[in-house]
Amino acid sequence: MEVVILLGGPGSGKGTTAERVRGRLGYIHISTGDMLREAVKNGSDIGRKADLYMKRGELVPDDIMIEIVVERMRRGNKDSKYLLDGFPRTSEQATLLEKSLADENGEISHVLFLDAPSELLIKRLTGRRICRECGINYHVETMRPKKEGVCDACGGELYQRPDDHESTIKNRLDVYGRQTESLISRYKEKGMLKRIDSSVAVDNIVNVVVDILEG
Numbered sequence: 001m002e003v004v005i006l007l008g009g010p011g012s013g014k015g016t017t018a019e020r021v022r023g024r025l026g027y028i029h030i031s032t033g034d035m036l037r038e039a040v041k042n043g044s045d046i047g048r049k050a051d052l053y054m055k056r057g058e059l060v061p062d063d064i065m066i067e068i069v070v071e072r073m074r075r076g077n078k079d080s081k082y083l084l085d086g087f088p089r090t091s092e093q094a095t096l097l098e099k100s101l102a103d104e105n106g107e108i109s110h111v112l113f114l115d116a117p118s119e120l121l122i123k124r125l126t127g128r129r130i131c132r133e134c135g136i137n138y139h140v141e142t143m144r145p146k147k148e149g150v151c152d153a154c155g156g157e158l159y160q161r162p163d164d165h166e167s168t169i170k171n172r173l174d175v176y177g178r179q180t181e182s183l184i185s186r187y188k189e190k191g192m193l194k195r196i197d198s199s200v201a202v203d204n205i206v207n208v209v210v211d212i213l214e215g
Contacts, residue, residue, distance in 0.1 A: 001073065001106030002081040003097075004213065005088070007184065008114030009176045010169065011121035011128075012198045013205055016137075017114065018083040020206045025213060028076060032086040034135075035068050036060060057163055057171040059089060059179060066096045070104075078105060091182045111187040112209060114198035118173050125169045129158040 004027065006014045018029040036054065039047030046067070050060045069087050076082070088094040101107060127140040129149075133156030138145050145152050163172065187193040196208050 001076065001078055001101070001104055003073075003084060003101060003106055003108045004082065005084045005108060005111045005187075006086075006114065007111065007180065007187075007193075008198060009116070009118070009121050010172050011124040012114040012116050013202055014085045014114055016202050017198075017205050017209055018085045020202070021209050021213070022083060024206075024210055025081075027081045027083045029083045029085060030069060030072050030087070032065060032069060032084075035072065039068070054163060057168045057175065059175060062090070062093050062096060065093060066100065069097070070100045073104065073106070088183060089176070090179050091186055094183055094186060108192070110194065110212060111192045112212065113184060113193055113195045114205065115195050116197070116199040120199055121173060122166060122169050125164050126166050128164050129160055131156040131158055133157075 006018055008014045015029075015031055015033070018027075018031065021027060022029045036047070036050045040051045040054070041047070046064055050064055053060045065087055069084070073080070073082060084097075088097050098108070124139070127142070129138045129140065129145075130136070131138075131151035131154065134151060134154045136151055136153055137143070138151075138158055145158060149158050150156070151158060162168065184193065194212060196205060198205055
């Protein structure tokens with residue numbers, strides 16, 4: 001089992017990059033954010049617990065996160081390749097992940113840090129709109145739908161997530177910076193961290209990531 005970790009603040013492009021890399025190289029994309037939001041939408045016990053933290057722009061506790069991630073990876077097999085998007089986000093989570101991977105005979109092959117200025121991340125997130133039906137992302141400036149407020153793919157209503165409002169985003173970025181500082185240092189000291197400029201076009205980001213993973 002091979003695991004690639006994608007690090008980067010909210011709005012850095014982890015999800016879009018992971019989806020495109022998944023299609024080209026056959027990795028399984030695990031987005032903890034999407035999995036948490038699905039749990040919240042379904043009203044599960046773990047979803048209700050996570051929702052209390054997400055609404056405040058805070059990190060979901062480690063025990064909830066590791067439970068979700070490990071359960072998903074166990075659906076695969078020994079040859080499965082995973083892209084972890086949004087996990088780990090703290091050194092404590094990294095320790096839990098490494099222990100769980102050792103138990104499953106898996107290993108972390110790459111740690112990729114998608115880096116961009118906070119001003120750009122705020123602009124990206126405040127302009128994001130999501131389809132209530134199929135979950136496709138749009139943007140008020142860079143990826144507009146053909147009809148205002150309506151999804152091109154399914155006709156669903158487009159909306160702004162509560163955690164994409166500017167005040168919440170600033171808090172999310174602040175929390176992310178404080179919580180992941182030691183994590184980034186951890187992987188840097190191990191010689192595993194590769195920093196990628198994510199302020200450029202997504203096609204450029206994807207090409208860089210693919211080159212690294214195929215190298």
